[in-house]
Amino acid sequence: MSCTCFVALLAALTLKSSRQVEGTIPEQFLAFSQDDSKIGFAYIDRYPTASVTGMNPLEDVSATQLDYDAFSQELLWADTNKGVISVDMIQGGHRRNIAEGFAELSAIAVDWVSRLIYFSDHLEEILGVARLDGRYIKTLQESVAVSSIALDPENGIMYWTDEKLISSNDKARIVRSYMNGHMQPPPFQTFDDTTKVRGLALQNSNTVYWAQYYSSFLSSGWTIKRKDTSSILATTVTTLTENTFYQMVLHSGFLYWVDGTTSVTTVESSGIDEQSANFYTSVAALTGVMVYNSTRQGGSNTCSSSSNCGQLCLPTPNYRVCACAYGNLQANGSCEAPEDYLMVTTDTVIRAFDTNITKDRLNDVTAPRMIGSGAETLEYDQNTDTILYCDHMLGNLVGLEPDGSSRTLIRWMGTRVRGLAVDWSSDLIYYTDEETQSINVVSRDGKKRAIILDLNGSSSPTEIVVDPESKMMFWLESYLLVHRIDKSPMTGIQSSDPVFPKSFAVSTSVNALAFSTHSKRLFWTSTNNYLVTETFTIESCDQAGNNVIVHADGSDSIAIPFGEVKVC
Structure with missing residues (x-):
């Protein structure tokens, strides 16, 4: 024309x-x-x-x-x-x-x-x-x-x-x-x-x-x-x-x-x-x-009538699809989270897996939730139903809604926090400090803060989990280039358990640690330093360090550059 x-x-x-x-x-x-x-x-x-x-x-x-x-x-x-x-x-x-x-x-x-x-x-x-x-x-x-x-x-x-x-x-x-x-x-x-x-x-x-x-x-x-x-x-x-x-x-x-x-x-x-x-x-x-x-956006589709979908109704030409942003889809269209699900962060994205599903049947409980950059610690607060993570770039402690819809700045931690754990029985937050090589505790309002375990430079603690029922805490540390898991009472008195520290091969880098209060099992992710393609393995053991189960390994082709894992 x-x-x-x-x-x-x-x-x-x-x-x-x-x-x-x-x-x-x-x-x-x-x-x-x-x-x-x-x-x-x-x-x-x-x-x-x-x-x-x-x-x-x-x-x-x-x-x-x-x-x-x-x-x-x-x-x-x-x-x-x-x-x-x-x-x-x-x-x-x-x-x-x-x-x-x-x-x-x-x-x-x-x-x-x-x-x-x-x-x-x-x-x-x-x-x-x-x-x-x-x-x-x-x-x-x-x-x-x-x-x-x-x-x-x-x-x-x-x-x-x-x-x-x-x-x-x-x-x-x-x-x-x-x-x-x-x-x-x-x-x-x-x-x-x-x-x-x-x-x-x-x-x-x-x-x-x-x-x-x-x-x-x-x-x-x-x-x-x-x-x-x-x-x-x-x-x-x-x-x-x-x-x-x-x-x-x-x-x-x-x-x-x-x-x-x-x-x-x-x-x-x-x-x-x-x-x-x-x-x-x-x-x-x-x-x-x-x-x-104003007149163009009209019409109807397969989701126009009452969909009975708990979270999302997605239209197709001939039928509607109920979908879950988190939780497992039920026959009635609702979404129900399992008793335990494993949450993993890859610095910018949170993913979740059902802990009852082995690597042969691995699938997501939830689609990945984008959280921006810098997430190096991850925790779930069951009292407030909030996902917590610490932004290692800014030092901020952040709360995230389970559906991934909003983020809230809780407080500025002011240090390099490598591990984060909530004691839901006392409303305390345990964390590891990379700079002082110590395990610390702080009240939710931030007014009370104390060092409960000083490792005196013998090792560098990273991830930490707590079990308020048994009053035990477990943490991941690096000692002479070897990654290991150690434990002690939550009061900070060093443990004399002969199974711990639980050490890993020099070729293995353990990246994250989690604990299930339901099954009383420790979960961790690890990578093989000798592999060209950087894949990760999710494993778990009981509190005594025995009965190891592999939940996901490199055959699942899930790449995690570095990250964190928590059981919710």
């Missing part, structure tokens, strides 16, 4: 649009994020376009992906600098974070029918989902590099890009899956191994649009393509010479996108090799774009 026709069309839309009352939210408008930490608004149905009357920009925002929920009249965005998904009313004043702890948040998409939000973390290589209020965070796919997500909630279908290339045979692709994450092979579209794919957009469930990167000796840039779900070949809509591409949206037969310049660019979506046109020029470079339309 020529530029003259484009101007004429926008002029006609302007004449047909109703006059907006100042201070109200128009039925539809353009929203865009700027690199000067603002989200601005412009008319979508007027030419020349201008900022929306009576709508002030949202400030202090670092966003690269935008979406909205018309029901609540809220905007949602991915804040890559803070690693959070944030939400605010369109007119501001009610900002909050609904999900935190992302390493590199790369995409978000709102399912307005099922009241869900889908997200991806490019660095952690996961695709996940949560309720729209941020509760019940669940990972749907692991080991994927997703940069864009497009949803068709009414039909229970989603599309997402995957640029994860493990071997020379792998190719970047666009994946079609049900909205519970189950892929529907073959991939909707595959690319060569150098292609980057961005800006997925859907039209009437039948046509997919995307931008793919091209590079040659003469030029480089992005090509916007479209492909019907029944077609084999894709059609080129337009070709761009810019080297960046952030987000694209489809509205009323036109595509709108931002590419790091100050312009929102557009082109007719049904064209072939069209010339794009500048639609709106901002005062700062743009990193995200969306079109708010």
Whole structure:
């Protein structure tokens, strides 16, 4: 379509649009994020376009992906600098974070029918989902590099890009899956191994649009393509010479996108090799774009009626899927945690395993919960039903809700805490101090603090667990390059048990320690220093150091660079 026709069309839309009352939210408008930490608004149905009357920009925002929920009249965005998904009313004043702890948040998409939000973390290589209020965070796919997500909630279908290339045979692709994450092979579209794919957009469930990167000796840039779900070949809509591409949206037969310049660019979506046109020029470079339309988000799906799902209801074309962010799924759709589950942190992610399941039947009790970076200690407080961990980068003691939905700063510990244990019978916190090589205790309010066992430089204590019923504590220490487990009464008097210290081979590094008050067993994770691929083993023994059980080993292909483990 020529530029003259484009101007004429926008002029006609302007004449047909109703006059907006100042201070109200128009039925539809353009929203865009700027690199000067603002989200601005412009008319979508007027030419020349201008900022929306009576709508002030949202400030202090670092966003690269935008979406909205018309029901609540809220905007949602991915804040890559803070690693959070944030939400605010369109007119501001009610900002909050609904999900935190992302390493590199790369995409978000709102399912307005099922009241869900889908997200991806490019660095952690996961695709996940949560309720729209941020509760019940669940990972749907692991080991994927997703940069864009497009949803068709009414039909229970989603599309997402995957640029994860493990071997020379792998190719970047666009994946079609049900909205519970189950892929529907073959991939909707595959690319060569150098292609980057961005800006997925859907039209009437039948046509997919995307931008793919091209590079040659003469030029480089992005090509916007479209492909019907029944077609084999894709059609080129337009070709761009810019080297960046952030987000694209489809509205009323036109595509709108931002590419790091100050312009929102557009082109007719049904064209072939069209010339794009500048639609709106901002005062700062743009990193995200969306079109708010209060009438577009309607319809129903398999989760619209009473789902009877305890935590998450995920739609598919013909049925709904109940899913658990934590706990095991029951026949009635509820989620129930086992008596014991083993929690493991890999510095940025918490995972959980059922302690009654051996390595031959290993599966997660819960999907990984992202906690940000620096988690080196982990504990569960059964009195408050809170997961505790200490951030070794900042020295903060942090509380995490079991569903992974929120974090609370409890206190600054002020030292290098390597181990953490809660005595639920007295509300005391035991911890190991790497600097003083000692085991300490502090009251929950932080007013009373004491050293209960000074190891006098003979060893360096790391992990610690306590059993308030037997009044014993166990800790992991390093002595002359050998890892071992030792124990003593919780009063700090050194034990004379001949089985302890329990030592390990020089080739074995023991990384973490846990104790089950239910089975009265010690659990630990270890790695073999002589293996090229760094995998880990989970084992347990009784309090006497006997009856060792292997729960998971390297054959499970779960890599843990370093981490912590606790039984809850």
